[in-house]
Amino acid sequence: MLRNYFKIAFRNLWRHKIFSLINIMGLAVGMTAGFLIFLYVRFELSYDSFHSRSERIYRIVADLKTPTDIIHESLAPWGVPPNLKNDFPEVASFVRVTRANKVMVRKEAAEFQEGSILWADSSFFNVFDFGLLAGNPQTALKEPFSVVLSETAAKKYFGKESPIGQTLQIEEDGYPVKVTGIMKDIPENSQIKGDIVMSLTTMVKLWDPKMDNNWGGYGAYGYLLLKPGADPGALERKLPAFLEKHTGAAMKQSQVYTTLLLEPLRDVYLHSTRDGQKKGNITNVCIFSIIAIFIMLIACFNFINLTTARSAERAREVGVRKVVGAERAQLTKQFIGESVIICLISFSLAVLLGWMLLPLFNQLAGKTISQSIFEHTGYLGILLLSAIGIGILAGLYPALVLSSFKPVTVLKGRFSTGTHGILLRKVLVVSQFAIAIGLIVSTIIVYNQMNYMRNRDLGFNKDQILVMDTQGAPSRYAFKEALSRISGVKSTAMSLSIPGGVNSQAYSEVENFKGELQAGSLDLYYVDFDFINQFKIKIVAGRAFSEQFKTDTLQAMIINETAVKMFGYSSPEQAIGKRFSQWESKGVIIGVMKDFHFRSLQEPIKPLSMRISPRNDQFVSVEVSSADLQNTIAAIEKKWKELIPGRSFNYYFLDEFFDRQYRSEERFGKLFLNFASLAIFISCLGLLGLVSYSTVQRAKEIGVRKVMGASVSNIVTLLSKDFLKLIIIAAVIAFPVVWFAMNKWLQDFAYRVTVSWWYFLIAGVLAILIALFTIGIQAIKTAIANPVKSLRTE
Known part of the structure; x- marks a missing residue:
């Protein structure tokens, strides 16, 4: 019996090649896009999660209240972290990390101007899980003039030779620093990045011997590792008294009053709005998550529409099988099985497409989201289960409809899936195009905002300006x-x-x-x-x-x-x-x-x-x-x-440097455009399914109209007007939702475009044109067909 089910399933797939191809590719594209977006969202949410004690690590930040404004500082005064460790037993450890813009590093005659150098306290490898391949994490950064290299930096300076105990020179004065450790390359999903980590005691010895009591200098990111069970909220409430004790008189004299706050390490990348290193955007992560859900929903909607559109062609098959003794449960299992088979084929194609497109996706995202999709076998397993679930859920309605046909009715040529089926398909198409129109409007707004930022008069000349750092x-x-x-x-x-x-x-x-x-x-x-x-x-x-x-x-x-x-x-x-x-x-x-x-x-x-x-x-x-x-x-x-x-000669052009600030937004715009285009494309497949179904159902009506003298344009208009009504309904639903969502997105920009009415007009016209093109393909084909075929009685 099972073998027979498979034989019938593949026979039907092969008999209806175009429908099968549309169904399989629609699902494959949807699953590929959804999986890639899932990898992106997972990666963005994973920042700093590889630290085993990340839930106990907090960044110290400060609000500086002056008589005129409040400065939200992401750095901490040099003296705050060590004194917090001394004054509060709930603090297990601290570390200060600052990044050098450029440092000259020499190895014998070779010179390198490094821009990826960190200065850190000796507790750096105790607070954070940056694994050492060689060296002692307790002492690697303890002594002045000690340095730890990443694997990449070690190969760069020493090749295959062991760097431990060897010497490099830094700065123009050629201070000798000793290599005391080799660490693994810092992961991509880390806010703290660098190929060379130098001991902060070096900075103390060379430039600031009173660093631990410097309460006015904001030069480093400060991190606290709290003891297990310590309450960060309770500690934060003690900080005003701590500041009053150590620097109260200085605050009164300067009229600048500091408030210290603790930010959970895991929240900094996506949620912190403070000035400092470039961070992620939780709004964009949410937007991509919603797009992934929409794309997967659209793919499911398409499957239902396209499968139901073929129900008329398979009605007699169902009737014959029922006459020879097939039960409804058997037919239901067969049709659900067919949809699962299609989904499994789509899953296989999705894995292939994901593997092929991942390098391009990494390039569009501007970071290495993943080296290979096969390093995420657990997520592929989830995708496989999702494919089977989609097959069952998406095939359930068509299976019930097809297996419920009465054999006497369908064998006489009179059958219908009922008004409920028609209503469901229309609801699905409205939902698809509401999403598609929303994405079209959003894409227009995102593009205009990016264009506005690129072309706005900045108030100074940045063209043909070459900059060098001496x-x-x-x-x-x-x-x-x-x-x-x-x-x-x-x-x-x-x-x-x-x-x-x-x-x-x-x-x-x-x-x-x-x-x-x-x-x-x-x-x-x-x-x-x-x-x-x-x-x-x-x-x-x-x-x-x-x-x-x-x-x-x-x-x-x-x-x-x-x-x-x-x-x-x-x-x-x-x-x-x-x-x-x-x-x-x-x-x-x-x-x-x-x-x-x-x-x-x-x-x-x-x-x-x-x-x-x-x-x-x-x-x-x-x-x-x-x-x-x-x-x-x-x-x-x-x-x-x-x-x-x-010093090595390095330069950059100011216009490129200034525009670099908007690269993350531009990448967001490109990703948004690509996934919006995919969603629109899959929506068109769904519309094509409904048009196909309608033309099959109305074949005799169209034949009669042609015999009575109706032209091709009359037939196309007849078939198009009902669908255009659905598009208009979709636009009415989409416009207010998009207006609200995009206004909220634009709040992240101090200078932004206004959401104009013509954005919605353009989106509506584009949606109608896309729909007319999709409808026209099938409508014209039906309108020029020979009416004798549809009017022939079997």
Whole structure:
């Protein structure tokens, strides 16, 4: 009997090749997309989960309340973690981790400018599970000038030779550091990333011997490992008294009051909104999860529609089998079995497609979600069970409908699946296209937001600007001067900060509209006299820095329009000549610059100050001509090697660097577009199934109309209008839901597009055109068919 079921199942699949192909491919594509999205969501949710004690690790963060605003800081003061360990028994351990932007590392004659270096306390390998392949985790980072290399870094510097006990040199002064350990490469799903980990005691010895009692410097991420059973909420409530004890007087004097908070390590990546390292987005994870569910639902809906559309063709088969003694239960099992077989074939294709598409998916996601789908055998098993479940559930309704046909009725040629079946199929199509239309609108909004961010006027010039980091090399001024004599160089400037990069914040006191010195935190750019002209930043009041005024070097400040408003002035002109005090420097405001976006468009423009400070300049920015660019860069590199020979030549273009901030959003947009297109494609298959079913059911009616003189366009219109009504109903359902959801998504952006009515109009028109095309394929085929065939009586 079972063999017979399989034979009939494959015979029917082969007899109806097109329907079978649509069914199998629709399910395969749906399962592939759903599985890949599942891997992405699982990966995003898995950040830092590989640490065995991750549920007891907390990041220390701070809210700094000034008289004007609150700064949400992701770093902790240097002195807080070690003193928390000393004062509270519930703290088992602590670790401070800071990342070096660029460090020169030498091995004999070879030089490398490393940008993936961490400085960490000796407890680094005790708090976190970054496994050591060689070395003692207790002592590897204990002594000054000790360093641990990743497997990749070890091969890079020492090849097959054992690095343990060998020496590297760091910084221009060539400080010798001893390799004390080799660790596994840090996993992709870790917020803390680096190929080289240096002992923080090295930093203490070289630059800051009083680091453990530094309560004002925010230079490192601080992490606490709590003892088992410790209550983080109770500990957090003790922190105000802790701060008052150690730094209460300093807070009162500076008028900056700190509140310490604890963030669970597992929540930081997706949920923390604080400034700092690039994080994930829980909203995007939820959106992709919903899309995966939608795609799987659409695939199931298609199966029901397409299988039911074939019920008319198999009705006589059912009638004959019932006449010869087949029971309803047997027929039900057979038809459910057929749907399960289709799902298993689809599962096999989904595994093949997933294996083939995973490298491309990793590329689109911008990270290695998985090396191979076969490393997730448990998840493949879940997908297999899901495929069988889909086969049973999706095949249940058609099986019951087909097995319920009365043999006398169907053998006479009079049969129908009933109004309930028609209603269900229409509901499924409405659901599919509500999802599809929603995704079309969402795609349009996502694309427009990305386009808006790329093309918005940032308020400064970033085109053809080449940036180099001299890391404070003594000859940097001579290098800048030499560049101005290269023919392809239009202008040069120096600064400590670059738009789109990291900049410092400075506690400042500025005379407000009442004539009082008002404390506040200002972002600070140290620049030279050429910076404002180089970046074409507009001065709206007062003047720019000028070498003609000797006091500009020490006693002048320029602020932006946002800072003007913060200190209560109604116009930029009113701020000119007002006093300021900032980091031991005092003077007056000489100019107000127009607001420009020196941070991402996801953040509002913040109060900004600029000052001249030659000793702090680090970056050389060069505006170059687009003509003969290759030779210009070669000439710049030649001057670099002549004047800054101790450092490797590295550069980037500012426009590319600034746009890099939006890569995660652009990747989200590309992934969204691809999966939305898949959902729309699968929805069209479902619509094709319903059209096919309708044309079979109305074959005699269409034949009569053609005999009576109906044209092809009349028949196409007849078959299309009912489906277009379903599309309109789907649009009415989808539009308000999408309007609400996308407005919420846009809240993540400080500067964003508005959700305009024409987005919905375009989506509606596109949905109708897609539906008309899908319907037209089958409708035209039916309309041009010979009516004699449909009117013939058997």
